[in-house]
Amino acid sequence: MAEEHNIFISWSGERSKWVAEALHGWLPLVVQAAKPWMLAKSIDKGTRGLAEVNAGLSGMKIGIDCLTPKT
Numbered sequence: 001m002a003e004e005h006n007i008f009i010s011w012s013g014e015r016s017k018w019v020a021e022a023l024h025g026w027l028p029l030v031v032q033a034a035k036p037w038m039l040a041k042s043i044d045k046g047t048r049g050l051a052e053v054n055a056g057l058s059g060m061k062i063g064i065d066c067l068t069p070k071t
Contacts (some may be wrong), residue, residue, distance in 0.1 A: 004035060004059070005035045005036065005037035005059075005060065006033070006034070006035050006059075006060060006061045006062065007027060007034055007035065007036040007037065007060070007061070007062045007063075007064065008036075008037050008038075008057060008060045008062070008063045008064070009023055009024055009036050009037065009038040009063075009064050009066065010038075010039070010063070010064070010065050010066065011065070011066040011067075012065075012066075012067055013068065013070070015068040015070075016066040016067050016068040017066070019066045019068060020038060020064075020066040021038070023036070023064065023066065024036045024038045037060070039053060
């Protein structure tokens with residue numbers, strides 16, 4: 001990870017992934033210090049996901065879990 005991130009965003013399911021992606025793009029627009037990290041956006045394809053998540057979690061200040069009800 002080249003950039004220092006301070007907000008970890010996670011999701012569960014397609015609807016909540018959409019919300020997480022929207023937050024990932026919106027947060028830096030409203031909070032200049034926000035540097036979100038999200039698995040789907042912050043790692044390259046083909047890398048070891050769990051190792052990247054572990055590295056992403058180290059040093060995080062804030063975690064946001066995006067959950068939506070199933071209907």
